[in-house]
Amino acid sequence: MRILHWSIILSASSLSAAFVRSRGVPSSSSSSSTALSHSSSSSSSRTAEMTDIAKARTAISQAIAVGAPAYNRGDVRGCAEVYQETARGMIDSRLDIPASLRDRLKSEVDDGITDTTDYNDKAWALRRVFDSILEYQPPIVPRDSSLATELTMEPFTPAQLGEARNVMDSVMGGVSQGGWIPDAKTFFGETSLRNNGGFASVRWRFPNAQNWSYAKGIYIRGLKHTDPQTHTFRIILKDAMCERVRLANFKAIFSNPENSAEGPLLIPFDAFDKMEQMGRPMQGSPAFNPSTVTEIGIMAIKPSVVGAFQLEFDDWGLYM
Numbered sequence: 001m002r003i004l005h006w007s008i009i010l011s012a013s014s015l016s017a018a019f020v021r022s023r024g025v026p027s028s029s030s031s032s033s034t035a036l037s038h039s040s041s042s043s044s045s046r047t048a049e050m051t052d053i054a055k056a057r058t059a060i061s062q063a064i065a066v067g068a069p070a071y072n073r074g075d076v077r078g079c080a081e082v083y084q085e086t087a088r089g090m091i092d093s094r095l096d097i098p099a100s101l102r103d104r105l106k107s108e109v110d111d112g113i114t115d116t117t118d119y120n121d122k123a124w125a126l127r128r129v130f131d132s133i134l135e136y137q138p139p140i141v142p143r144d145s146s147l148a149t150e151l152t153m154e155p156f157t158p159a160q161l162g163e164a165r166n167v168m169d170s171v172m173g174g175v176s177q178g179g180w181i182p183d184a185k186t187f188f189g190e191t192s193l194r195n196n197g198g199f200a201s202v203r204w205r206f207p208n209a210q211n212w213s214y215a216k217g218i219y220i221r222g223l224k225h226t227d228p229q230t231h232t233f234r235i236i237l238k239d240a241m242c243e244r245v246r247l248a249n250f251k252a253i254f255s256n257p258e259n260s261a262e263g264p265l266l267i268p269f270d271a272f273d274k275m276e277q278m279g280r281p282m283q284g285s286p287a288f289n290p291s292t293v294t295e296i297g298i299m300a301i302k303p304s305v306v307g308a309f310q311l312e313f314d315d316w317g318l319y320m
């Protein structure tokens with residue numbers, strides 16, 4: 001049973017364990033360079049941004065290497081101060097990181113440390129922003145329309161997709177909510193960080209594995225969503241191999257930051273380059289296999305989506 005598995009995994013990771021685990025600290029920066037190649041908008045500014053994100057990650061890794069052991073020794077104040085100093089350094093040096101992350105960082109820095117500061121809260125608040133920066137991946141964004149004319153699009157049909165199923169963080173105790181309106185192709189909901197949660201998704205399971213090896217990837221046309229500069233979403237795919245690995249799937253991040261209605265969003269299958277288990281990359285896992293697709297889904301997840309969200313599009317399917 002899925003629910004049982006989730007709860008076992010969760011009980012193994014207590015709050016303080018989660019704090020020291022420093023998720024993705026040494027390794028997450030490597031994924032950013034591969035993800036970069038899928039993005040299509042203004043590549044030079046994106047390159048500058050990724051260079052600065054790499055700098056930010058180095059600073060954060062160093063801060064966590066000092067702060068996490070301090071925290072675990074009981075020196076919560078020391079940890080908070082190291083994090084605060086690092087955050088201030090990142091703001092003062094005007095690192096070019098995505099606006100939503102910079103704003104969160106700046107608001108913590110401006111908030112400062114005073115006599116009344118709860119050091120535990122402060123350490124955690126900064127750590128959450130740090131984790132968001134460590135995990136940041138540039139989303140795939142819509143192409144200009146000229147490219148689309150050379151492509152063949154094959155929309156998903158209602159019969160092919162079948163009934164949508166909601167999968168929320170309630171499977172691990174969270175309280176996020178969401179739903180799908182088939183006629184309007186609208187995914188809506190509200191993600192909440194309460195109870196360690198933070199995602200909402202809608203999934204379609206194929207009764208028989210789909211052989212999509214003739215296609216290049218998935219397109220979404222006419223995408224619009226809330227908070228275009230901040231919100232990003234994910235396409236989830238499962239292949240036959242995922243079915244044999246507990247809670248495994250492939251994900252690719254997308255958004256429409258300019259809210260442009262022109263070209264389609266094209267998500268190549270090779271963007272699904274790393275199998276994940278509960279959001280963590282599985283090293284050495286096989287690549288996504290488009291000839292045995294068992295499930296597709298759309299997900300809204302922290303840190304880019306916290307609170308109410310809505311996404312809608314005209315149609316989606318496979319492109320060749």
Ligand SMILES: *[C@@H]1O[C@H](CO)[C@@H](O)[C@H](O)[C@H]1NC(C)=O
Pocket residue numbers: 211212213214291292
């Ligand atoms: C998928 O289709 C291709 C041809 O389009 C075929 O060569 C391949 O064997 C099929 N794979 C499966 C798993 O059915």
